[in-house]
Amino acid sequence: MGKTTGFGIAVLACALFVSGCATTVNTVENAEKAGVRQMVSDRRVVTDRTLENRIALVGINQAQTDAGFLRIQLEMYNLKRTVQHFFYTVEWFDANGMRVQTATGGWTEQQILPRESLFITLTAPNQQAKDFVVKMVEDPR
Amino acid sequence: MKRITRALAVTAVGCGCLYLSGCASPAVTRIQAGGPTAVTSMGVDLADFKSAAGEMVKELLAHPAITGFKAQRGRLPALNRGVIVNKSDLNLDMGQLAGRINEDLLNSGLVELIANDAGAVDQQKLEAFEKDVKNDKTGRADFFLEGEIMVLAARDGRLREKTYTFQLRLNDPKTRRTVWQRTVDVSKQSTRPMASW
Numbered sequence: 001m002g003k004t005t006g007f008g009i010a011v012l013a014c015a016l017f018v019s020g021c022a023t024t025v026n027t028v029e030n031a032e033k034a035g036v037r038q039m040v041s042d043r044r045v046v047t048d049r050t051l052e053n054r055i056a057l058v059g060i061n062q063a064q065t066d067a068g069f070l071r072i073q074l075e076m077y078n079l080k081r082t083v084q085h086f087f088y089t090v091e092w093f094d095a096n097g098m099r100v101q102t103a104t105g106g107w108t109e110q111q112i113l114p115r116e117s118l119f120i121t122l123t124a125p126n127q128q129a130k131d132f133v134v135k136m137v138e139d140p141r
Numbered sequence: 142m143k144r145i146t147r148a149l150a151v152t153a154v155g156c157g158c159l160y161l162s163g164c165a166s167p168a169v170t171r172i173q174a175g176g177p178t179a180v181t182s183m184g185v186d187l188a189d190f191k192s193a194a195g196e197m198v199k200e201l202l203a204h205p206a207i208t209g210f211k212a213q214r215g216r217l218p219a220l221n222r223g224v225i226v227n228k229s230d231l232n233l234d235m236g237q238l239a240g241r242i243n244e245d246l247l248n249s250g251l252v253e254l255i256a257n258d259a260g261a262v263d264q265q266k267l268e269a270f271e272k273d274v275k276n277d278k279t280g281r282a283d284f285f286l287e288g289e290i291m292v293l294a295a296r297d298g299r300l301r302e303k304t305y306t307f308q309l310r311l312n313d314p315k316t317r318r319t320v321w322q323r324t325v326d327v328s329k330q331s332t333r334p335m336a337s338w
Contacts, residue, residue, distance in 0.1 A: 067208030069199070087177040103244040104195035106175045107188060123199040126249045140177050 024081060024115035037061040040072070051138045054080050055112060060134070070124040072132060078112040085111055088136045090122050092129035100129045109139075183329050184231050185290075185305050193307040193325040194241040201242075201286075202249050206311060206320040210283070211251075220246065221255040221282035223312070229292035229305060238307065242286070255282050284320070285312045299333040 040060040046052050058075040065071055070092075078084050089107045092100040102125045112118045124132070172178045175188035201207060210218040222243055225235045246252050256262070262280070269277040288309035295302040304326055311321040 065203045066205065067203050069203040071203075102195070102248075103241040104191050104198050106191040106195065107173070107177050108192045109177075109181070109188070123203055125199055125245060126202065126251075137177055 023113075025113050025117075027117065037073075038063060048138065051086065051136060054078070054084050054138075055086055055136070057134070057136070058117070065123065068127045070129055070132070072122050072124075074120045074122070074134060076112060076118040076120065078114055078116050078118070081114045083111060083113055085109065085139050086136055087139065088120070088134065091133045091135070092124050093131040093133070094128045095130050097131070100125055107137075181329070183301070183303055183331055185229070185233060185327070187237070189305065189327045190237045190241065193327060194238050194245075196325050197307070197309050197323045198242045198245045200323055201309070201311060201321060202246065202251055204311070204321045206284070206313075207251055217251065217253045218283040219255055219281065220252045220284045220286060221280075222257070223285040223287035225287065225309075226289040229290050230294075231292075233290065235290075238290075239286070242309070255280055282314065285314060286310075287312055299335070300330065301333060302328065302330045304328040 038061050040062050042060055044057075056077045056079055058077050060072055060074055062070060062072045072090070074088075087107045087109050089105070092102075094100055105125070110118070110120070122132075175186065175191045179186065179188055181188070207218060210216075222239050225239055227233050227235060243254055247254050265277075265279050268274075269279070286309060288307070291306040291308070293304040293306070295304075305328075307325045307327070309323055310319050312318070313320050
């Protein structure tokens with residue numbers, strides 16, 4: 001009985017060790033950047049600590065297209081050593097704070113690899129959209 | 142005898158419960174259309190249509206061919222939805238994609254859409270005939286929005302994967318040039334159960 005239990009623990013330890021060696025993402029980039037990101041000072045409301053501890057929203061930077069469309073870029077980072085799935089959506093608001101209604105867009109499912117930095121670029125639906133709210137949720141199903 | 146009676150009673154109660162549960166109406170819930178709680182299938186879902194159309198339309202609107210048109214020509218560009226060919230293995234309603242793109246393009250106030258509904262076309266032809274207009278430019282488009290939906294399938298043992306590719310092009314009929322093109326891929330993976338029928 002003792003031997004069986006010991007063997008079981010050893011197998012479990014091996015399994016944990018192997019799973020700890022999950023493939024993660026290595027990156028390399030130019031050290032001296034030519035582009036300067038215009039970072040947005042954001043305000044966050046966190047209701048799901050589990051999601052926050054898995055995927056970090058590192059920052060948001062914004063720019064404008066030549067035609068005057070607001071363009072934002074979300075930088076996400078997978079804090080875990082396993083592949084994570086999440087949904088995100090962006091709601092746009094005009095200068096009066098009214099939501100810009102669109103027939104397209106909505107929630108998008110996204111996969112992020114272990115320890116990966118992921119950049120998601122989103123363009124406003126029209127030139128009137130000035131503000132935005134990014135929503136993130138874990139797979140609720 | 143008592144045992145038989147008890148067994149019969151239990152069976153009767155069980156049958157009664159099953160009968161009553163069968164009468165219960167199915168639990169139905171309204172959900173966010175294409176939201177995180179919606180069903181994800183191996184095909185193309187509403188969320189895929191909305192997501193793909195959303196990515197395409199916003200980039201199309203921000204493209205200089207559309208945004209710079211008014212400054213060049215003094216009017217908004219007239220856009221006609223051409224054919225979006227379905228080359229995938231699914232029976233898809235192209236209106237789900239093209240209709241949403243049309244709606245956002247129209248509501249942006251940056252383009253004019255040419256109506257191809259039968260009533261509008263018939264009426265315009267009738268008016269042109271009555272006014273004896275030989276060179277009627279009412280239905281002439283500055284751009285055609287055309288494209289296709291394609292599919293790629295892969296399989297590795299019980300693992301199945303399908304990639305649906307949404308591709309749209311903005312074609313200029315006068316110069317016969319493609320002025321904008323965008324491709325959006327939607328990939329899905331599922332595992333086939335060990336035993337299925």
